[in-house]
Amino acid sequence: MRRGVLPGRFSRCYCFRHRFDGKDTTLHLLYANFLCFYCIIYKKSADTRKKRPKIGRSKIKIRTLHAKSNHNMTTRKRYEKVMEWFAANAPSAESELQYKNAFELLVAVMLSAQWTDKRVNMVTPALLTAYPTAKAMAAATKDDLLHYIRSVSYPNSKAEHLVGMAKKLVSDYGGEVPHSLDELTSLPGVGRKTANVVLAVIWSEPTMAVDTHIFRVSERIGLTTNSKNVLQTETQLTKYIPKELIPKAHHWLLLHGRYVCQARKPKCGECGIISLCRYYQTQPPQM
């Protein structure tokens, strides 16, 4: 054991933003709870005190105590508690993409790859007014569609895929969006994630579409362990989440990743599941 290291123990600095744990030195621990070492060095004390999380010091202390007590909870228990929290706090979570039917959602999800829902919602009204059905879109050319979707990412390949998808819908499925994973993924430009979104949102199928947010958030919270790719994440999530909750859980995790548990700097101070989160319990604080 290194000198000055107190395994399994940590305390907070005076400004209450920096946490010191077993990896810190005697000097850090000396300053903890009195004056923050990092605040002194970087002269951040006054600023950070002003920016202290809104939830207040006593609440963070309570949550930290809960976090310690939840450190060894089983995976099943963690799932139960996380799902309970989301069900109570975000009962009406839904897709932020605008659509009126399965075809419109399929188009919107295809356009949303590597792009934000907000930007997609800016181009789909005009595009879907001009081409409201698979039949109308199948009769268009790639250049016709490019005129509407030039501002999204990868416009050329997306326009090509949209025309190809619409043509296959008309030729193989009578212009209707099919209702199975295999059929959906047989369409040009439609991968497993896109198909899972359509199945879950339109038909409430228990399919989990894993995107970058869900992949990251699931691993941080502790819902998945050592997941190497989105397929492993999907398998682990669908194993534990009750079937009837899976379509909703997709939106819960996605929106949590988009607005709270952000990639570069998770907003742990504003997070409601801090006491259930494996990342918060085990990782050093964000400095």
Ligand code: SF4
């Ligand atoms: S506590 Fe922090 S890391 Fe954990 S889920 Fe919340 S924001 Fe993400």
